[in-house]
Amino acid sequence: MRKCIECTATASSYFLCIITFPFSIFACLKIVQEFERAVIFRLGRLRSGGPRGPGIFFILPCIDEYIKIDLRTVTFDIPPQEVLTKDSVTMWVDAVVYFRVDDPLAAILKVEDFQRSTHLLAMTTLRNVLGTKTLMEILTKLENIAHLMQAQLDEATDPWGVKVERVEITDVRLPQNLQRAMAAEAEASREAKAKIIAAEGEKNAAQALKMAADTITQSPAAIQLRYLQTLSNISAEKNSTIIFPIPMELFSNFTKGR
Structure with a gap:
């Protein structure tokens, strides 16, 4: 049983x-x-x-x-970070980071949350890198700064099995008073350059006129032909007033006595 x-x-x-x-x-x-x-x-x-x-x-x-x-590439935005530059200028900068997992085992075993850790590290790296640059370096060398950030992030996240592929700085915001000051400085610089260019033009014109005067004084007939050409130009416009230029040589006898 x-x-x-x-x-x-x-x-x-x-x-x-x-x-x-x-x-x-x-x-x-x-x-x-x-x-x-x-x-x-x-x-x-x-x-x-x-x-x-x-x-x-x-x-x-x-x-x-x-x-x-x-294993696909992941992107995240770095929120606007308040940065103090090397020359003591406060600005707000935000960026975008592109990364992917290169070693799945390291991403699980070496760090608790590789995405959050990469995000926080990118925020810190952005502030540290921009803090060593002046305002003009940041505004004129954004691409070089992005490459420097990418290299530093990639080196720091390599033990986690994370590969940082690209970093792009998307926006740089300055205080309103600093923007107005920079605009006034740029306007003053443009005006100064315009005055310099105008002065150089006047200098070149004066030099050309001096060369022309020297050439004409070497030939008395040339200055007479120039007078006739000027009269022809004036009469072509149907003016009622006719101007006869007087050669300056007529007054040379009066000026010698003084």
């Missing part, structure tokens, strides 16, 4: 396994996409073989635990 009971229990367990097998197999099968990897822990220990994927992999329910890691 006891053997019959044991046989019945064994048959029931086998039957239960057969009935639940389709459901348990679905619980054991997992799928990760082409751009994902799965890091598996068995009873708290990392399984050998590295990350799984892409495709199908097996786990043991209630024993294995897995974490999916996305």
